[in-house]
Amino acid sequence: MFHHFLVHAAFQSSRWLPRDQRMKLPKSIRYCEKPLLNNLIASIVFSFLATGLAVALTLTDPVPKSVRAVYHTFGVLSFANGLCTIILTHSAPQCAKTTPELYLFSLVFSWACGLSTVFFVIRWFLWTSHRMHPNWFRETLF
Structure with missing residues (x-):
């Protein structure tokens, strides 16, 4: 329902503006040569899949091996x-002028992807070191 609410809110808030003050640009001006829009669509699909997977993981205890594999x-x-x-974002700086909203979203999402990758690399390193040396943390603290 949240996504439905967002569409409804955008539609209703756009109606507050008079028709002559709404931003309308020719489509040829608002064109990005790189497939940032396709990537945005893929990200939206991944968001839906992530939501379903989060629900599946939180509702099952213990988590089956098949769900872990997925x-x-x-x-x-x-x-x-x-x-x-x-x-794609790094190779599309010209899209910042033609489609600034799309480019800004791609830029923010790129940083979020990079930071989450760093998080999982650190998590993997800690998991691996714990598997190789299970008592290392206790021995160094006490």
């Missing part, structure tokens, strides 16, 4: 989507 596969695909986002 979770890790989703993580690899999400990493690939984030990498594509970073590459």
Whole structure:
């Protein structure tokens, strides 16, 4: 319903402006050569999948191996989507002039993908070190 609310709120708030004051630009001006819009659509699909996966993970206890496999596969695909986002955004600085909203979203999403990748790399490093040396943390503290 949240997405439905967003569409409804955007529609209703646009009606507060008089017709002659609404921003209308020719479509040829608002064109980005890079496929940032396609990447945005893929990100939206990943958001829906992430929502479903989050619900599945929170409602099952213990988590079956098949759901874990789907979770890790989703993580690899999400990493690939984030990498594509970073590459496309880096190669499309001209889109900042033609479609600034789309470029800004891609830029923010690129940073979010990079930061989340750093988070999971650190988490993987800690998990690996704990598996190799299970008592290392206790021995160094006490």
